[in-house]
Amino acid sequence: MSLSVKHLLGIRDLQRSDIxxxxxxxxxxxxxxQRPIKKVPTLRDTTIVNVFFENSTRTRISFELAEKRLGADVVNFSASGSSVSKGETLIDTVNNILAMKVDMVVMRHSATGAPHFLSKHIDVxxxxxxxxxxxxxxxxxLDAFSIREKLGSVEGKKVAIVGDIMHSRVALSNIYCLKKLGAEVTVVGPPTLIPKYLANALGVNVTYNLREALEWCDVANVLRIQLERLKMPLFSSLREYSLVYGINKQLLDSLHKEVVIMHPGPINRGVELSSDAADSKQSIILQQVENGVAVRMAALYLLSGKTPNITVTGN
Amino acid sequence: MKTILNDKQLGITIDRLCHQLLENHLRFENTVLIGLQPRGIYLSDRIHQKLTQLLPGTPIPYGKLDITFYRDDFKTNPAIHVPNETDIDFSIENKKVVLIDDVLYTGRTIRSALDAMLDFGRPSSVELLVLVDRRFSRQLPIQPDYTGRTIDAIVSQKVRVIWAEKDGKDEVVLVD
Known part of the structure; x- marks a missing residue:
């Protein structure tokens, strides 16, 4: 068994069987x-570079841990303090890194399509x-993996994605992933933060009413307001957003069922999620982080077999 | 296709292997059994079952070990292996371990298994039990301590161990 893709660029390209x-x-x-020795030697002959052109805490540490626990050698690169500020292009930067015999690239970039562009120019x-x-x-x-772990399966489950859908890559990947696994998806947020074509293009339900969505769903995946990506004011104030679309324990307790709360981090406490809701026992936010390492190990392991130019020795 | 062991012979061989284990381990006070995923566990299931009958009232610790992440051919093998479950819920520290697999061929699986096992602790000794030993084909200095049947086979031939639990009948055959 192996994956149908050579790169993991997006969930859009994956088959259900890949997931x-x-x-x-x-x-x-x-x-x-879970073992005392949390490490396997599978990728001990592999070098992986983490190229981060944008800030990250969880994803970067999670990838680095996943790589190290697979026994790989790890090189970290961040754009600040590098020759990118001297005007080096993306392809040049990555090709120079690859010239030092690196076998895989993990990349974050603020430009949409940057890894897709790169995949046309490099071989790993x-x-x-x-x-x-x-x-x-x-x-x-890792979000879908956590739902599967918590609720037994993803198929047929109802998931609400709450907040800034327009600027969220987490929302788009989640919609693709959940739909491929047979879940029902509703997006909820202010009309200005939900693209108009979304319902038709991706087959999701759209609502602007938070309570209605929460009464409907099994799982609520709450997103951060991406202030750094907001080019114009799309809602009046954070305070107003929080009053209308913020989730707190009081709201959760007033529902007729227990909704599982997820958040990809980093949480803006008191904006989209209050502390009492984020730290409640129906929240699986820290389990998501824990599962992130295992899921990234799996992705790295399955893609590492696609590294070209392997010298074949033995049987 | 040639039969190496039929269902009756297979049963007798497993009984003999169990008695050989008893000879060396007597009451199984400090001994644990570990079967190798995926195909070795059918043999280890049978052996564990039989030993439990022979030593009523003595719990014999029994685990299953998956070696997928420890293989040395993972990059050169086009089909990536999806792992099986590893299930060892006891400590192997200072225990006598009996590793159990169906066919011993190049010895590379056992090499990987030793690596994988050492991540769970340091056993006082490790022995190897196999149902079929393809002699003169080893690529590593690994030999079994308990052998069901020793055979000579050329590279193009394959040994198939067929189990009633999975394939409907018990048989060991040599396929050309």
């Missing part, structure tokens, strides 16, 4: 992570760790 293979493999890695597997407002595939995989 299931990743989950099955991640189950085994999750098991490895690329994992997209977030590109602009397009996709963040490993986040969607």
């Amino acid at each position: 299931e293979t990743i989950f099955q493999t991640a189950d085994s890695f999750k098991d490895v992570l 597997p690329i994992l997209n760790a977030g590109d602009g407002i397009n996709e963040h595939p490993t986040q969607a995989l």
Whole structure:
């Protein structure tokens, strides 16, 4: 069994069977992570570079841990303090890194499509760790993996994605991933933050009423307001947003059922999610982070077989 | 296709292997069994079952080990292996471990298994039990301690171990 793709650029390119293979493999890695020795030697002959042109805490640490627990050698690159500020192009930067014999690239970039562009020019597997407002595939995989773990399966489950849908790569990847796995998806947020074509193009339900969405769903994936990507004021104030679309414990307790709360981080506490809701026992936010390492190990492991120019020795 | 062991012979061979284990391990006080995923566990299931019958009242720790992440041919093998479950819910520290697999061929699986096992602790000793030993074909210095049947086979031939639990009948055959 192996994946149908050479790169992990987005969930859009994956088959359902690819996602299931990743989950099955991640189950085994999750098991490895519970052992006293949380490490396997699988990628000990592989060097991986993490190229981050945009800030990251969780994704970067999670990828780095995943790589190290697979036994790979890891090189980190961040745009600040590099020759990018001297005007070096993306292809030149990456090709120079690859010239030092690197086998895989994990990349985050603020420009949509940057890893897709790169994949046409270089030969080694690329994992997209977030590109602009397009996709963040490993986040969607770990979100769906966490739902599967919490509720037994993703098929037939009702998931509400709450907040800034327009600027969120997590939302888009999640929609692709959940739909491919047979879940129902509703997006909820202010009309200005939900693209008009979304319902038709991706087959999701759209509502502007938070309570209605929460009464309907099994899982609420709450997104951060991406202040850095807001080019114009699309809602009047954070305070107003928080009053209308913020989730707190009081609201959750007033529902007729227990909704599982997820958040991809970083949380703006008191804006989209209050502390009492984020830290409540129906929240699986920290389990998501834990699962992230296992899911990224699975993605790296399955793609590493696609590294070209392997010298064949032995049987 | 040539039969190496039929269902009756297979049963007798497994009984003999169990008695050989008893000879060396007596009451199984400090011994654990570990079967190798995916095909070795059918044999280890049978052996564990039989030993439990022979030693009523003695719990014999029994685990299953998956070696997918420890293989040395993972990059050169076009079909990436999806892992099986590893299930070892006891400590192997200072225990006598009996590794169990169906066919011993190049020895590379056992090499990987030793690596994988050492991540769970340091056993006091490790022995190897196999149902079929393809002698003169080893690529590593690894030999079994308990052998069901030793055979000579050329590279193009394959040994198939067929289990009632999975394939409907018990048989060991040599396929050309």
